Amino acid sequence: MEKEDFMCHASTFLLPLLEKENNTSTSEFVTKYALIILNQPLPTFTPMLWDHAQVRVCADGGANRLYHEMPPLLPHQHSELIQTRFVPDAIKGDMDSIQTEVLDFYKKLGTKIIDESQDQDTTDLHKCITYILNLTPDVDKSKLCILVVGALGGRFDHEVGNINVLCSFSGTRIILLSDDCLIHLLPKNQHHKIFIQSSVEGPHCGLIPIGMPCRSSTTTGLKWDLDNTEMKFGGLVSTSNIVKGDIVTVQSDSDLLWTISFKKL
Ligand SMILES: Nc1ncnc2c1ncn2[C@@H]1O[C@H](COP(=O)(O)OP(=O)(O)OP(=O)(O)O)[C@@H](O)[C@H]1O
Numbered sequence: 001m002e003k004e005d006f007m008c009h010a011s012t013f014l015l016p017l018l019e020k021e022n023n024t025s026t027s028e029f030v031t032k033y034a035l036i037i038l039n040q041p042l043p044t045f046t047p048m049l050w051d052h053a054q055v056r057v058c059a060d061g062g063a064n065r066l067y068h069e070m071p072p073l074l075p076h077q078h079s080e081l082i083q084t085r086f087v088p089d090a091i092k093g094d095m096d097s098i099q100t101e102v103l104d105f106y107k108k109l110g111t112k113i114i115d116e117s118q119d120q121d122t123t124d125l126h127k128c129i130t131y132i133l134n135l136t137p138d139v140d141k142s143k144l145c146i147l148v149v150g151a152l153g154g155r156f157d158h159e160v161g162n163i164n165v166l167c168s169f170s171g172t173r174i175i176l177l178s179d180d181c182l183i184h185l186l187p188k189n190q191h192h193k194i195f196i197q198s199s200v201e202g203p204h205c206g207l208i209p210i211g212m213p214c215r216s217s218t219t220t221g222l223k224w225d226l227d228n229t230e231m232k233f234g235g236l237v238s239t240s241n242i243v244k245g246d247i248v249t250v251q252s253d254s255d256l257l258w259t260i261s262f263k264k265l
């Protein structure tokens with residue numbers, strides 16, 4: 001099978017940004033990252049994701065996290081300096097969690113504030129994804145990848161809401177991250193090739209049917225591979241699986257969630 005026939009996935013955003021990559025980031029072949037910060041403890045690698053991203057958005061109370069938790073992640077620099085260096089492009093949400101002092105601070109520094117408190121039917125994450133997709137509506141989104149920090153752990157209804165956003169925007173690459181793992185969607189009826197960044201991720205992984213049972217999934221590169229296997233809640237769901245090497249391939253007749261653990265450094 002030709003390379004072009006695969007949908008490829010690689011968590012290179014977990015590796016430090018090289019000057020060289022930065023200089024070629026306008027190339028049409030390079031993934032363009034956007035970062036969304038939710039209202040949960042910031043993962044320790046957030047400064048690195050910030051450097052990879054070209055657009056940074058806080059979801060409501062996520063702005064409090066950026067303001068208060070970014071300085072302790074970079075202890076060798078003054079807090080005030082960090083707070084003025086890491087300024088989001090926008091803060092969007094229903095604005096019931098952001099602190100007034102934080103809102104005023106970023107507003108003065110030019111952050112766009114978008115209050116959508118009238119919409120109580122979509123989550124702040126959903127609102128932020130819409131904002132990013134509308135920034136350049138006519139541009140091809142296949143090279144865009146939206147990284148979402150603070151999406152996992154904490155309140156279960158929020159976690160499920162965040163996973164539901166993956167399903168609502170299944171045509172957009174969105175990756176939910178915590179300090180422990182990442183999750184993204186593998187859309188159905190495609191050949192997926194996942195390049196494992198083994199210095200920072202693995203070996204624990206999972207493949208989870210989402211929304212409906214899958215009748216047939218086939219994988220390579222896992223300790224417990226699937227071979228035309230059915231998966232459903234109440235039956236088999238591939239949790240606590242292990243990646244064997246640097247490439248995993250997946251094919252399925254329904255959307256699956258892919259999750260992989262992060263190595264503790
Ligand atoms: N404990 C959590 N676990 C996972 N995601 C979270 C958690 N808390 C917040 N989030 C995410 O961060 C976003 C912004 O959080 P914030 O606390 O501002 O939301 P909210 O709209 O006030 O939530 P709610 O009104 O349900 O408490 C949420 O929409 C959600 O996506």
Ligand SMILES: Cc1ncc(C[n+]2csc(CCO)c2C)c(N)n1
Binds near residue numbers: 094119124
């Ligand atoms: C059936 C149903 N369940 C829950 C909510 C509440 N809700 C869902 S998203 C959201 C915004 C959170 O920032 C709120 C309050 C609703 N509207 N409809």
